[in-house]
Amino acid sequence: MSELSGKVQTVLGLVDPDQLGRTMTHEHLTMTFACCYFPPPQGDEAVAENPFQMQHMHWLRQNPYSCHENLLLQQEVPAVRDELLAYRKAGGGTIVENTTTGIDRDLPTLKQLSKDTGVHVIAGAGYYVDCTHTEATKRMSVEKLTDIIVSEVLHRADGTDIRCGVIGEIGTGWPITESERKVLRATAHAQTQLGCPVIIHPGRNPAAPAEVLRILQEAGGDISKTVMSHLDRTIFDDGELLEFAKLGSYLEYDLFGTEMLDYPYNLEVDMPSDSQRVKTLAFLVKEGYGDKVLVAHDIHTKNRLTKYGGHGYSHILKNIVPKMLMRGISQHQVDKILIDNPKHWLTFK
Ligand SMILES: CC(=O)NCCS(=O)(=O)O
Numbered sequence: 001m002s003e004l005s006g007k008v009q010t011v012l013g014l015v016d017p018d019q020l021g022r023t024m025t026h027e028h029l030t031m032t033f034a035c036c037y038f039p040p041p042q043g044d045e046a047v048a049e050n051p052f053q054m055q056h057m058h059w060l061r062q063n064p065y066s067c068h069e070n071l072l073l074q075q076e077v078p079a080v081r082d083e084l085l086a087y088r089k090a091g092g093g094t095i096v097e098n099t100t101t102g103i104d105r106d107l108p109t110l111k112q113l114s115k116d117t118g119v120h121v122i123a124g125a126g127y128y129v130d131c132t133h134t135e136a137t138k139r140m141s142v143e144k145l146t147d148i149i150v151s152e153v154l155h156r157a158d159g160t161d162i163r164c165g166v167i168g169e170i171g172t173g174w175p176i177t178e179s180e181r182k183v184l185r186a187t188a189h190a191q192t193q194l195g196c197p198v199i200i201h202p203g204r205n206p207a208a209p210a211e212v213l214r215i216l217q218e219a220g221g222d223i224s225k226t227v228m229s230h231l232d233r234t235i236f237d238d239g240e241l242l243e244f245a246k247l248g249s250y251l252e253y254d255l256f257g258t259e260m261l262d263y264p265y266n267l268e269v270d271m272p273s274d275s276q277r278v279k280t281l282a283f284l285v286k287e288g289y290g291d292k293v294l295v296a297h298d299i300h301t302k303n304r305l306t307k308y309g310g311h312g313y314s315h316i317l318k319n320i321v322p323k324m325l326m327r328g329i330s331q332h333q334v335d336k337i338l339i340d341n342p343k344h345w346l347t348f349k
Helices: 045-049 054-062 073-089 107-117 135-139 142-154 178-194 208-218 238-245 274-286 315-326 331-346
Strands: 008-010 013-015 022-027 092-097 120-125 166-171 198-201 226-228 250-253 293-295
Touching (some): 073 107, 092 331, 120 142, 238 250
Parallel strands (some): 120 166, 166 198, 250 293
């Protein structure tokens, strides 16, 4: 049995799973999203250049990816530190920080933030989507990728003495590219060796989540210890959602706080409101999937920080939990979603 077995690995070391408390399973504390810049609507170029003014906040909420500066969350460490202190005060205990290679993972900063605030932070191993893979990454064999991912969890990552506690978010697009397929196979092989949690960013197509699980399963991955992220912008039909849920992964609704009319990466998508997200959680609980649901905000742009009038990392604890209770999700079930399910997922086998 490895020293990781039965434990959770944070950036400050191993902890007992019961220490985690309320956990957001998909956040970013420092990263760049420059890879996913989307040009502003015609005529809005001037706003995009200088958007951090009161009168532009609505524009920024509707067009978060159309302003270069908004994509540089790594410039906001002091604000994020304040947010984490507020998160603790609101009853939060742990954050899974999903920044992987390709979007500027910064482990020393994560370690310092955890030390400064007392929030447990769990870092992610592996690679984001294809457009962030370097030529060297694209040339690697599955075996080489597996060795790197295993080493980021078992030994250290990015030349630091810090170890990752989950694999992911592993980025995939739609269709899934050859390089992303290799990373998925490496993820499954590493998970087999380590017995560790895995978390996936699927492409923006309803078929994408199941296809990712198929690739992982074929490579020996443990689907019951895998989280499918971003379901709120990926699967919309209740029947399709139940079909997907049957495959056995965790079901993550992690865009709480994001309300926008036109989702630029796929205009077919109608981004749900927070009320609609809560309704879907209640549906999944009623259908017997209460042990599989996870929630988060996936903060990855500046405008979502409270400093800029955003909802911040405490939005779920402060605003969504009361709404869940109001819509008939029991306190016991809320505790499962916030405490028990993350704990079981994050504990090494
Ligand atoms: C950082 C990240 O991957 N966020 C997801 C954004 S998306 O629009 O839901 O794909």
